[in-house]
Amino acid sequence: MLVCAPLMAAASEAPPAPAISPPAAAAPPDDGQWTMPAKNYASTRYSELAEINEGNVKNLQIAFTFSTGVNKGQEAAPLVVGSTMYIVTPFPNIVYALDLSKPGAPMKWKYEPNPEPAAQGVACCDVVTRGAAFADGRIFFNTLDGHTIALDANSGQPIWNAHIGNINIGETITMAPLVVKGKVLVGNSGGEMGVRGWVKALDAGDGHVVWTAYGTGPDKDVLIGPDFKPHYDVDKGKDLGVTTWPPEAWKTGGGNMWGWISYDPDLNLIYHGTGNPGPWNPDLRPGDNKWTSGIFARDPDTGAAKWFYQWSPHDLHDYDGINEQILLDMDWQGKQRKVLVRPERNGYLYVLDRTTGEVLSAKPFGPVNSSKGVDLKTGRLIENPDKQTGTGKVVRDICPTASGLKDWQPSAFSPKTGLLYIPHNNLCMDEEGVEVNYIAGTPYVGMNVRMIPGPGGNRGAFTAWDIAAEKPAWSLKENFPVWSGAVVTAGDVVFYGTMEGWFKAVSAKTGDLLWQFKTSSGIIGQPITYRGPDGHQYVAILSGVGGWAGAIVSGDLDPRDATAALGFVNAMKDLKNATTAGGTLYVFRLP
Amino acid sequence: MRPAVVMLLLAGLALAACQREERDTRPQSALGSGEQPTPVTTLEPGGQRPSPSDNKAASFEANAFHLSEGKRLFGWFNCSGCHANGGGGMGPALMDEKWIYGSSMESIHATIRDGRPNGMPSFRDMIPDDQIWELAAFVRSLSGNAPSAAAPSRDDDMMAHPSENRMPNAATLGKSP
Numbered sequence: 139m140l141v142c143a144p145l146m147a148a149a150s151e152a153p154p155a156p157a158i159s160p161p162a163a164a165a166p167p168d169d170g171q172w173t174m175p176a177k178n179y180a181s182t183r184y185s186e187l188a189e190i191n192e193g194n195v196k197n198l199q200i201a202f203t204f205s206t207g208v209n210k211g212q213e214a215a216p217l218v219v220g221s222t223m224y225i226v227t228p229f230p231n232i233v234y235a236l237d238l239s240k241p242g243a244p245m246k247w248k249y250e251p252n253p254e255p256a257a258q259g260v261a262c263c264d265v266v267t268r269g270a271a272f273a274d275g276r277i278f279f280n281t282l283d284g285h286t287i288a289l290d291a292n293s294g295q296p297i298w299n300a301h302i303g304n305i306n307i308g309e310t311i312t313m314a315p316l317v318v319k320g321k322v323l324v325g326n327s328g329g330e331m332g333v334r335g336w337v338k339a340l341d342a343g344d345g346h347v348v349w350t351a352y353g354t355g356p357d358k359d360v361l362i363g364p365d366f367k368p369h370y371d372v373d374k375g376k377d378l379g380v381t382t383w384p385p386e387a388w389k390t391g392g393g394n395m396w397g398w399i400s401y402d403p404d405l406n407l408i409y410h411g412t413g414n415p416g417p418w419n420p421d422l423r424p425g426d427n428k429w430t431s432g433i434f435a436r437d438p439d440t441g442a443a444k445w446f447y448q449w450s451p452h453d454l455h456d457y458d459g460i461n462e463q464i465l466l467d468m469d470w471q472g473k474q475r476k477v478l479v480r481p482e483r484n485g486y487l488y489v490l491d492r493t494t495g496e497v498l499s500a501k502p503f504g505p506v507n508s509s510k511g512v513d514l515k516t517g518r519l520i521e522n523p524d525k526q527t528g529t530g531k532v533v534r535d536i537c538p539t540a541s542g543l544k545d546w547q548p549s550a551f552s553p554k555t556g557l558l559y560i561p562h563n564n565l566c567m568d569e570e571g572v573e574v575n576y577i578a579g580t581p582y583v584g585m586n587v588r589m590i591p592g593p594g595g596n597r598g599a600f601t602a603w604d605i606a607a608e609k610p611a612w613s614l615k616e617n618f619p620v621w622s623g624a625v626v627t628a629g630d631v632v633f634y635g636t637m638e639g640w641f642k643a644v645s646a647k648t649g650d651l652l653w654q655f656k657t658s659s660g661i662i663g664q665p666i667t668y669r670g671p672d673g674h675q676y677v678a679i680l681s682g683v684g685g686w687a688g689a690i691v692s693g694d695l696d697p698r699d700a701t702a703a704l705g706f707v708n709a710m711k712d713l714k715n716a717t718t719a720g721g722t723l724y725v726f727r728l729p
Numbered sequence: 730m731r732p733a734v735v736m737l738l739l740a741g742l743a744l745a746a747c748q749r750e751e752r753d754t755r756p757q758s759a760l761g762s763g764e765q766p767t768p769v770t771t772l773e774p775g776g777q778r779p780s781p782s783d784n785k786a787a788s789f790e791a792n793a794f795h796l797s798e799g800k801r802l803f804g805w806f807n808c809s810g811c812h813a814n815g816g817g818g819m820g821p822a823l824m825d826e827k828w829i830y831g832s833s834m835e836s837i838h839a840t841i842r843d844g845r846p847n848g849m850p851s852f853r854d855m856i857p858d859d860q861i862w863e864l865a866a867f868v869r870s871l872s873g874n875a876p877s878a879a880a881p882s883r884d885d886d887m888m889a890h891p892s893e894n895r896m897p898n899a900a901t902l903g904k905s906p
Binding site: 255256257258259260261262263330532568570572573574575577579580581582583586588689693694695696697698699700701702703704707 | 804805806807810811813814815816817818819820821822824825827844846847848849850855886887888889890
């Protein structure tokens with residue numbers, strides 16, 4: 139009590155809460171660790187550490203490096219728990235524990251799950267993983283061949299191993315799990331293979347499946363029941379996951395959950411997106427194709443759906459809806475609202491009321507011509523008929539691309555600036571729908587795609603978005619798509635990486651470049667920052683090019699084929715001249 | 730007499746010009762031999778031994794009909810879903826000079842039929858054997874390994890790369906003679 143008293147006094151003297159801030163229950167005070175890729179349940183990727191700041195970041199230097207031994211795309215966020223760092227590699231999904239309390243951070247243990255090599259043949263866009271999660275003394279992670287594994291964080295010994303995905307129907311797992319109330323939430327990948335999407339809750343204790351919520355099909359499979367109260371009429375009705383499809387098409391219709399989940403403990407709701415419908419060729423699936431390319435709010439205990447909103451009904455361009463959602467409380471036009479902010483693949487920065495699923499705002503954060511806006515009365519995306527794709531028809535200069543104005547790469551939010559820092563793409567594409575046969579375990583796409591740089595020629599951008607003003611505060615151009623995540627700190631520094639391999643620190647207020655370091659390979663990972671056992675602040679990033687954008691390098695693809703890697707190679711022809719594959723952890727600190 | 734000889738010669742020429750390639754439009758639906766005929770490596774202790782060649786290979790690889798059928802089936806069986814139009818994606822590129830499991834018709838046939846351990850599925854029992862040979866012939870054409878007179882000369886879809894009969898041989902592409 140004697141210790142607490144001065145702390146409480148200090149807290150009462152603190153400045154008033156910022157106008158926009160995450161709910162306290164979803165973003166507790168920073169303990170200097172990094173236990174889940176998104177930092178907290180609100181998914182802010184904001185660190186309260188401020189030892190590294192705008193003034194001294196230029197002095198950052200290498201603390202240590204570590205080779206992951208895997209030359210594929212490193213999309214994962216490292217974790218830091220106590221004095222240990224955990225990293226998980228792309229296939230073959232090796233987990234390393236590094237001892238931060240010793241010089242050079244030597245390896246404490248490593249765990250090799252030995253996933254089936256054949257899984258590499260059904261992973262749509264490189265053999266990536268987006269990270270692990272820590273809870274209750276355990277590290278939880280997913281393997282490409284469809285296992286979720288719990289390890290003892292101290293010893294690296296496996297505690298349970300749940301086989302929940304089947305590669306013979308094209309199922310893989312690439313997302314980072316989220317642990318909520320003793321449940322490990324996991325979703326499948328396979329939207330390019332006609333895989334029916336799902337999210338499962340596994341018991342953190344023994345790995346048994348507590349509930350499964352599908353992304354298509356009858357209400358009982360989607361866990362839609364009496365509690366389901368969507369905001370818009372178009373989402374109300376019985377078994378829409380069946381009736382908004384041609385007969386049986388929902389069984390091979392995608393709606394996978396390979397992205398991010400957020401959790402609001404106050405409302406007891408999890409939020410997760412759903413991926414694109416399959417196949418990509420929209421002529422083969424007339425209807426709204428529910429519940430693909432949308433977002434669900436669910437009860438984490440039962441999986442029961444509370445509301446749903448569809449970003450891209452009857453998706454025409456592979457606009458998966460699985461990006462991160464940042465949970466914030468803010469004054470919205472004179473009224474305090476609990477909102478959810480989503481920089482979406484279709485190019486709009488959505489602000490939703492997270493209690494109801496009502497769209498409050500949807501403004502494009504870059505060049506968009508595939509649609510003409512979002513009707514705020516009906517919530518419906520207004521498609522541009524000129525950019526409508528179909529069988530045997532070549533439609534040119536569609537912006538954004540299938541990879542979206544922004545793909546999976548997660549943004550960061552600072553309550554100090556009120557800005558959302560969005561790493562994203564600036565690409566357009568030509569598309570031609572073609573016939574496709576469903577053969578389980580093979581691609582089910584039906585679209586020829588070739589991508590090109592977007593307006594201005596810069597293929598990537600890093601944009602700071604003013605959420606309250608609904609417009610960008612500043613934006614930086616990058617030559618290649620910014621395929622890395624971002625992190626922002628109380629020192630008003632934002633970190634992100636480029637596909638050439640630069641790791642950059644820019645001012646959170648102005649975007650001015652403050653420091654950069656050239657790593658050994660292109661960066662597509664998620665930066666984190668933590669307080670080391672010595673009490674000092676560190677910044678960590680995995681370098682290693684790959685992913686969909688970098689598949690030309692990690693998969694050694696041939697740039698003479700404009701349609702290689704589902705068309706992405708055409709926009710990345712020069713990447714082989716800019717970087718090579720390789721997986722290395724870099725950790726920085728002040729001298 | 731002389732005009733008759735000329736006529737005869739002309740008729741002979743005309744008949745010779747009518748010599749068309751044989752088109753086996755009713756391919757065997759039965760499966761081929763079940764053995765793996767081709768080693769996937771050139772490293773053979775004691776020296777390389779000749780690999781058995783399959784007579785299907787020679788009859789399919791320069792045949793325009795089989796090559797065009799191979800092109801159709803390449804899309805039909807979703808090969809293009811992984812390998813795109815030869816540049817690769819989920820699977821490796823097929824238009825370059827790199828062959829992980831061998832470049833011969835027999836090797837490619839075995840790869841499609843039996844699969845390979847790092848992600849190539851086995852299409853055994855799914856694609857009739859003759860159609861696998863057609864696919865193998867088309868795959869070789871992507872790297873310029875088919876006679877330009879026989880390789881497909883047009884693409885009805887969005888341009889991904891020049892047609893197969895104009896594809897340069899990947900083994901010599903960009904290298905000085």
